[in-house]
Amino acid sequence: MYxxxxxxxxxxxxxxxxxxxEYTELLPADHAEIQDWFADNTxxxxxxxxxxxxxxxxxxxxxxxxxxxxxxxxxxxxxxxxAQAKLLNRSTAREALGGLSNLIDDSEERGLI
Numbered sequence: 001m002y003x004x005x006x007x008x009x010x011x012x013x014x015x016x017x018x019x020x021x022e023y024t025e026l027l028p029a030d031h032a033e034i035q036d037w038f039a040d041n042t043x044x045x046x047x048x049x050x051x052x053x054x055x056x057x058x059x060x061x062x063x064x065x066x067x068x069x070x071x072x073x074x075x076x077x078x079x080x081x082x083a084q085a086k087l088l089n090r091s092t093a094r095e096a097l098g099g100l101s102n103l104i105d106d107s108e109e110r111g112l113i
Contacts, residue, residue: 001026
């Protein structure tokens with residue numbers, strides 16, 4: 001089942017697998033409107049972009065935590081045990097793949113945040 005919200009014209013405006021405050025009805029996964037929603041290239045591309053952005057942000061956050069710990073601003077032990085374990089596992093995996101080199105394409109021109 002999917003939780004949906006419709007626009008003023010009755011078209012699907014938002015579809016989620018989990019309930020959210022604005023949902024107005026439930027539709028089964030095999031409903032034609034749900035199938036059309038997920039078949040829509042715009043939605044599919046947006047979802048792919050968000051997933052890639054999440055992956056990119058994970059790397060940024062890992063690098064940020066590493067910089068902050070290296071400068072003594074925070075200690076890895078300041079983080080919850082679960083976060084420490086996840087960071088250690090990812091750090092070990094990244095080291096096995098050659099460390100932190102080539103994670104960010106320096107040829108890309110980006111402005112500062």
